[in-house]
Amino acid sequence: MLTAQPEALLNTVELFDDPAALQQGPLADTTTADTREHGWLEPTQRALGRIPTSQVSKHRMRNFESLQTMRGMILDVEDKFLRVKLVELGNPSATEEIASLPIRAIDPEDRELLESGTVFYWTIGLERRGDSTASISEFRVLRYPRWTQVEIDSIRREGHALFQEIMGSSANAPTGG
């Protein structure tokens, strides 16, 4: 019997886009106390592997087999649905799909993150429970780190400098002979 149980497995501290790690399923615990506290990881830390959640038990992690992981991006947020773009990870020839995903499939704690451009991962797999096997459908929403004020100030300065450079170099005359 099929079961789609996204809400039972969701995690709110995910930030990883390493397809190889995703294909492995929820396995290694590489989360540090610091990353748990801040809710995000720097890119260099992401390659380490899956970040397990408190909801995903060690037993479940050991017995999970991923069948497919898709990377999704939210195109639009509607009343009850998300319009999303999905791409299979690990299959470069796969075509992009556009679909409607019910918002209820996403963990309530993650729903504040749902906006155009938000990235999520959808893993479908099998979990062995004793003699039986259950199908699992799991959504993980990617959290972006916040800009610090120092970084915001730096962006402003760099943008200003770029604008000055551009304005100093543009001729804006028609081309042609």
Add this chain to the structure above:
Amino acid sequence: MVVDSLLADDKSTPIALKYLSDIKVDIAVQVELILLTHWDLDHCRGAAEIVRQANSAKVACSSALQCEEFCQLIAEARSQRYWQSEHELGEFASVLDAINSRSSGKKSVGPDIWACHDQDLFRRESPTVTVRALSPSSAAQTCARAELAQLLPDAEHARRSFRRIHSNETSVALLLQFSHRYFLLGADLEKGADDAYGWRAVVASKVRPQVPAELFKVPHHGGESAHLDSVWDKLLIRQPYAVLTTFSAGKYPLPSKSDIRRLKSKSKRVYCTSRPNWILPPPRKKLLEDIIRHTLLNRRVVSRVGHIRIRGSIADPDAPLRIDRFGSACSL
């Protein structure tokens, strides 16, 4: 000249470069102008590669981007890697890098031309060839700056989220002149709220060339938001050829059935880069397919695009155009 960019099915080669290579164009020498009509990803993806390869071409962008706010967004895109590769700002940052890294000619940091309404972007005599920008209007440029400012991060909105720019009124619509033949390329320009914006501003212009075009690249995938009867009445001959691209990533595919009916009623013939149908994804293994169907609604694949080639005699403006279709392109 290359107007806008989209990747081929291999997801890495810009379609324009593939076509120009196939017909033996020396891209580094013969491409003289690259124009990015606006910032949507379906119009700019792969543009940086075109700028790199067509390294003697002038680069033109919508003048709506000629502001400090846009440069700050570029700086933001360069400062992080979370969504840069799939966001138009990331592509524009790469375009600027490509311009900056050109080794020949005058060193330039930004586009050579900021395109705005009633401006010639390219001119050549014998035979006369001109590329004239009809938009964006001055009001659209001002609005764009305000919209861009809203996207900048600040202390209250410090999430590195992926924000989209929605306005299409900053698009550069073009009137192409080849001796006595005229083509109108509509980009994604929308109709506009009043005579200061969009197609309404183009129609209201007192200085645009008063010459009807025989072919219309229909704006914004044939959608209603970009349709204005007065464009067909005043900027085009009666029953022109219409060509358009489909858009399957929206809430509904464009053009819709009513769009197609409207376009067919106004055109001699309508050509599309692919059939504007919803195509179901190929089935996966049963278990996967069952879970996906159980979870998702309205699934469809993003359709592959073909291309349409239009050729006509410059010497004989009364000679009919020859229109060829390649790949998934079709006549509606």
